[in-house]
Amino acid sequence: DAGVTQSPTHLIKTRGQQVTLRCSPKSGHDTVSWYQQALGQGPQFIFQYYEEEERQRGNFPDRFSGHQFPNYSSELNVNALLLGDSALYLCASSLGQTSYQPQHFGDGTRLSIL
């Protein structure tokens, strides 16, 4: 039973560039959430996708956008990259409404901005 998979594992970009991160949820899960974890901090909620719609969004600018596909996989896009976007980006999946279900996390994508 495959867990949550994220790609790529590591990525290096320069300021002003754009990046796309990918996530495949755990088998049977239909809800995907994205989190940003800066060094030494806890993860911060970016947004959540369910039925291909953004269901809730955290305190992140519009430079952060996402998409969910019919097979429940998801992409996180970040435009006009800033040095402060350097972080570990985590994808979590769950089944249905997350308030009663544990969220399962992938190993993340480490994004470094030069």
Next chain:
Amino acid sequence: KQEVTQIPAALSVPEGENLVLNCSFTDSAIYNLQWFRQDPGKGLTSLLLIQSSQREQTSGRLNASLDKSSGRSTLYIAASQPGDSATYLCAEGGSEKLVFGKGTKLTVNP
């Protein structure tokens, strides 16, 4: 504003010791409280999930408690082992998102 605080930020103990990690939260209307483990450079591994209607959950040497009235949760680790060394994060679960603390970095010395 929802806030989660974890104390201490770091803890070092000798192997075999029992220990308690603390988590406090401000939102009394939480749906659940989840404890995670994170190894360096890795993602999060879910350890225990306590629903708001529950008081505690147990898995092996781990026991987590939840007191909504005081806004506190504890993670008890029995007979600690060097392999338990990691950062432990607690997160309060709302309707869609998790709000995390900064974690407690645990080192278990052989």
